[in-house]
Amino acid sequence: MTELRDQIQQIISTEPVSLFMKGTPELVMCGNSDRALRALQAEGAPVTTVDVLPDPQIRQELSALSGWPTIPQVFIQGELVGGADIVEELHASGELRRRLDEALGAERDATVKTAALAR
Amino acid sequence: MAATNTLETLLRAAFPDASELAVDDRTGGGDHFQVTLASTRFDGLSLVEQHRLVYDALSEPLRDGTIHELRIKTRGSAQ
Numbered sequence: 001m002t003e004l005r006d007q008i009q010q011i012i013s014t015e016p017v018s019l020f021m022k023g024t025p026e027l028v029m030c031g032n033s034d035r036a037l038r039a040l041q042a043e044g045a046p047v048t049t050v051d052v053l054p055d056p057q058i059r060q061e062l063s064a065l066s067g068w069p070t071i072p073q074v075f076i077q078g079e080l081v082g083g084a085d086i087v088e089e090l091h092a093s094g095e096l097r098r099r100l101d102e103a104l105g106a107e108r109d110a111t112v113k114t115a116a117l118a119r
Numbered sequence: 120m121a122a123t124n125t126l127e128t129l130l131r132a133a134f135p136d137a138s139e140l141a142v143d144d145r146t147g148g149g150d151h152f153q154v155t156l157a158s159t160r161f162d163g164l165s166l167v168e169q170h171r172l173v174y175d176a177l178s179e180p181l182r183d184g185t186i187h188e189l190r191i192k193t194r195g196s197a198q
Contacts, residue, residue, distance in 0.1 A: 032188065032190075067171070068171075068174070069174050069178075069181050069182075070174075070181075070188075070189060080167055081167070082166055082167050082170060083170070084190075085170070085190055085191050085192065086166045086167065086170060089166060090166070
């Protein structure tokens with residue numbers, strides 16, 4: 001019901017690929033966030049990142065929405081793909097590429113941007 | 120060590136049929152864990168659903184901060 005939760009939901013729903021992580025692509029603050037980001041970038045995914053560290057409430061609201069207790073969390077077109085272990089596993093098996101191709105087309109621009117949450 | 124045993128006990132209770140069940144303390148600090156688990160409960164489930172079952176089993180140590188970081192490797196009986 002909070003505004004913050006609406007903003008998070010908006011990002012999950014509208015961004016092609018969203019990654020909720022600790023830190024930013026320029027300064028990753030957690031090994032698992034780094035693993036997820038690398039797997040996505042290896043597949044040429046357009047990644048929109050959200051840093052959960054500035055406010056503990058971001059993480060609380062995110063986990064309430066997704067039902068997933070840990071960080072990072074990766075979504076493709078609104079659907080939870082998983083955390084670092086799953087994203088790496090799907091990357092290794094080729095399944096991540098298949099899902100990205102299916103959702104976004106094989107011709108896609110690899111980009112990284114950071115979404116800011118209005119506080 | 121104590122936390123490793125706690126996690127193992129919780130997982131054993133949730134996955135009594137597990138053909139493989141290991142909890143490793145990755146850093147020796149007692150709060151970064153690798154869980155490796157093979158169970159028929161995972162059969163036919165997506166990875167997200169499989170990991171959710173592990174999170175459910177470990178909801179208490181996840182909530183109370185016993186687990187700072189958790190890595191999960193799951194497989195069903197057929198894999």
